[in-house]
Amino acid sequence: MRVTLLIAWREYMENVKTKGFWIGVLLVPIVFFLIFHVSSRLATATPTRYYLLIDQSGEYAQAVETAIRREHQRRIMQDFMRYLQENRLDADAASFRAEPSSQLNQLLDNFDNDEVAALDQWLVSGGLDYALTMAQPYLRDDAPEFTEPRPQFVAATLPPEVDPEADAQDIVEQLRPYLNGERRINVDGDSASLFALVLIPEDVDQDIVRPATIQGLMTPDAGPRGVQYWAGNLTDTRLSGAIQNSINSAIRQQEYASQGIDIAAVRDVQRTRLPLSRLDPGKEAGEEAVSLADTFRQWAPMGFVYLIFISLMQSVQYLLSNTIEEKSNRIIEVLLASVTPGELMMGKLLGIGITGITTILAWIVSFFVFIRLYQTVETAMIVQVLDVLLSSDLIPYFVFYYLCCYALYAGIFLAIGSLCNTLKEAQSLMMPLMAVLVVPILTMSFIAQDPNGTLARVMSWIPLFTPFTMMNRAAAQPPMVDVIGTTIVLVLTTAAVLWLSGRVFRQGILRSGQPPRVIELWRMVRRSAS
Amino acid sequence: MSAPILELTDVTKRYGDFTAVNKINISIPQGSVYGFLGPNGAGKTTTIRMILDILRPDEGQIQVLGASSAMKVRDRIGYLPEEKGLYKKMKVWAIIAYFATLKGMNRRQAKDKAYALLEKYGLHDFANASVESLSKGMGQKVQVLSSIAHDPELVILDEPFSGLDPVNQEVLEQLIRDLSANGQTVIFSTHVMQHAERLCERLLLITQGSKVFDGTVDEARAIIPRRIVLETRDNISPIRSLDGVLSVQEHPVDDDTRLPGTRQWELYVKEQTDPQLILQHCFESGVSLSRFDFTQASLHDVFVHLVGQEAREHNFR
Structure with missing residues (x-):
């Protein structure tokens, strides 16, 4: 031994x-x-993407811009909620739920339960300024200043030589050097690289796909259809996704309107849900809820x-x-x-x-x-x-x-x-x-x-x-x-x-x-x- | 004489059809320096491994320090294997101390002893070096020291001299003499007869697994008859018939400086025959000599004589 x-x-x-x-x-x-420190730094370090939006149809630019602004506000709200949870006077996550209901808790509850509603409320109440004022008394003394996340997507100004009314093909040819990184675009006096060009042709509505016209997709077509999204980086799909979603939701609103359906009602209906409780039969009565x-x-x-x-x-x-x-x-x-x-x-x-x-x-x-x-x-x-x-x-x-x-x-x-x-x-x-x-x-x-x-x-x-x-x-x-x-x-x-x-x-x-x-x-x- | 410290009786080891060691009997008295000699593959290392109970003999008994197995008295035995190696990353003093603690010494004593040995044998400066920084010869010295640090009664060194330069070979010879003077029994195997000749009191010579000689160095030398070489142009028949001369052989003279007609003779004489007597007879019989050589057989000659042919055959088989 x-x-x-x-x-x-x-x-x-x-x-x-x-x-x-x-x-x-x-x-x-x-x-x-790396997971907890560097990855969060990396997320905030994602560069701001500059894009050009040319809406020849004149119907969707507003919707896209609103959607991108809204997405930015959502990120601010998300970061703020996190900031709030980390810097509250009582940071004990288990006990703050028990506190008497306050505006602050209301906000946090909304955020947890229905992000869309919370965002609506956030925007209606006045966004970050309102939230900061409201949260101030509840923050710890040593709480750091809240830093707003940088906007992910910023619209750039069209180079003066490009005519937004020109033929789609010509616009793309004129902007190709910018998209390829050969030339840089002007943003508020600074030069930046152009991330994407979003081109909405004048006759874009002809390409709207409806269940009745689904066969239209089957016919081989030479040119691009619908909204044209030109970008060298195809792996970052956040911008293309946001644009697609915002345009589709705008189109659907039009459709509802044309069919005489109340848009507000639809919005409410879409947010209607039934929760699903996951329960464990092995537990005591009253405690079956699966946490x-x-x-x-x-x-x-x-x-x-x-x-x-x-x-x-x-x-x-x-x-x-x-x-x-x-x-x-x-x-x-x-x-x-x-x-x-x-x-x-x-x-x-x-x-x-x-x-x-x-x-x-x-x-x-x-x-x-x-x-x-x-x-x-x-x-x-x-x-x-x-x-x-x-x-x-x-x-x-x-x-x-x-x-x-x-x-x-x-x-x-x-x-x-x-x-x-x-x-x-x-x-x-x-x-x-x-x-x-x-x-x-x-x-x-x-x-x-x-x-x-x-x-x-x-x-x-x-x-x-x-x-x-x-x-x-x-x-x-x-x-x-x-x-x-x-x-x-x-x-x-x-x-x-x-x-x-x-x-x-x-x-x-x-x-x-x-x-x-x-x-x-x-x-x-x-x-x-x- | 005291009871033998090591006794092998009819020890045999086989690997399949091959008999590595065949019915070896030896008895080694306490305090002696004992040499294991034999050509490559003779069975020296196998015998040593059996003595240490690393291998089990197929037949026969081994008694070490009064015990039936070396494992029972392992703390009283020191061993340097033929193939040397140390933990490369360990420090020199630590490895000596480690092996000593495995042999039952406590840490404190083992560390002190390691430093004392390194000091004594000229390696003090390397005590805190890592083993991998040592030369091969130094590493070997460290390993020898690690095998004796716990003051074993029986030290078994398998080919301790191989790979050492002449200076370090002398250091090692001195170390073996020190052990012997201290009353410790040393068994070592070697190819180099000079070491055995200088150090050993007794020898074991094995070849192809069998013992061919076991005795003192003088007894070994006596195996080969004493030899006298003489060169003359005269007839040597008066000498040929002398009582002490066992046999005579003629060899060609390969030296051109000799007078024409000179012949070279090799006389084998009895152990007790005085070469002076032969020389005297030559003068008396009028045999005029151009050369008269008397050589005592060396252990080398004995080795070659006893195992030479077999060893050659074995090695080229």
Whole structure:
């Protein structure tokens, strides 16, 4: 036992000194930082797009401009709501709902329930100026100034040489250098690159598609139909989408009017809805409503499966590379004169296992530190979710399946490592095992959706998949027979694998030359039995 | 004589049809320096691995320090394997201390001992260097030190001299003498007969898995009859018939500076025959000599004599 611990300690200390370990440990905090910090910066950093709108029909320019303004107001409102939630006097997300109703809460409630209505109200009340005045008394003293988001789309002035009344073809030809980036357009005295040209031809109404004229689409037509959207960047579809939506809604309003339907009534009808309550039959009466936390709890096991998988992948690297280092550097022989192969193997399993656990703990700690440092709406939600998680029975499941999974696969990978002299040899032996390991990852979301279905139940009984599958099912109260049965099979298999690996390890560790074929492997297992 | 520290009885190891070690019997007394000699592939390393219980013999018994398995007394044995290697990223002192702690020393003692050994054998400046920064020879020295740091009663060194420059070979010879002076038993294997000749009290010579010689260096030398080479133009029959002369062979003279008619003879003489007597007889019988060489057989000659042919065949098989 003493030497096993010594080996484990050395193994651990050497792993902790490697670059790979620190990359693994720092990966999660870096990813968190990127997700919550850089991505929000990136979103605000999206450049303002300048477009030209030439409406020869004279019918739609107003609608488009209104729609784009409205979209900008919606973004302001959205940012403001977020700003408000983060900087309220009482930023505790759980308790502010209980406060007596105020205009502020009214606004927030509206925003949560019906964004369209909230936006209407926002615009009617006077937009940001009104909201800022109203919110001022409720903001914390140290609240930062609210910064308005930059407009995403700004209409540019038409270059003087272009005649908006000219033939559509000519306009496009004249503006082509601007669209290609060869020339820059003038915007309030500054030059900017033209993002898109929206050209609404005079006879655009002829191209309106109605159910009755749907066959018209089928006839091959040489020229472009409807509104022409010219842009070099076709991946950013926000502007084209906004234009299409605004024009279509304008056309529909015309249609309603022409058919004598009250537009206001239609608008109301369109916003009519019936909520759907998601209820859980497994819960106490009165508490059946499925909350966000409940939903999260159903999906949380998938996160744990990932965690097991990633940690296992990291440990596998250490198991293989450290064993192969000892083999290829011939350290193994000195070790075997001091310790038994069994002690060596257990020491390695232990040392590398603790390395894996250290990494996971480091992730968890950095996660908590992160939540403390970045108090935003999202992290407030994560805190809520964590409470749910910690109070659930998922953690013991995770600990158990993590350890079993590690012991099971580590045994196999150690045996592989003991048979190979180079990482290259090991990789070819690892291939089949890697293919096996991909299966639980591929089936993960299917199992999460149908945790007690046939696929989930069958996979649970295959020991190599048991830890992943049962972890994935943990939140769905799997039948007792599955829980107990698969646990027994898993524990027995793990014990058998470790025992067999010990035999292969004992024989393989002094081998040199090519990795053995299957039949040799069998002989090795039998030989070490004698 | 005290009880043997190591005793092998009819130890045999086979790999399939190939017999790597065939019924080896040896008994090594405490405090001796014992050499394992033999050509490549003779079974030295396999024998050593069996002594250490890294491999199990198929037949026979091994008694190490009074135990039936080296594993039971592993803390009292030090081992340097033939193929040397260390953890590349570890510091020099740490690796010596690590192996010593595996052998039961506590951390504090092991660290002190590591520094003391590095100081004693001229590696003090490298104590905090990482192993990968060392030259091959230095690495080997570090490994030798790591095998003896826990003051083992029995030290087994497999080819300790290979890869060392002459200066470091001397350092290592001195280290082996120090161990022996300290009452520790040293077994080492080597190809280089000079080391064995200088260090060993007893030798084991094996070839193709079988023991061909086990005894003192003097006993080994006695295996080859003593040799006298003489060159003369005269008839040597008076000498041929002398009592101590076992056999006579003629060799061609390849030196042009000799007088025409000179012939070279090689006389094999009995162990106790005094070469002075032969020389005296030559004078008395009027045999005029142009050359008279008397050579004591070296261990090298013994080695080649005992295993030469087999070793050549084996290596080119």
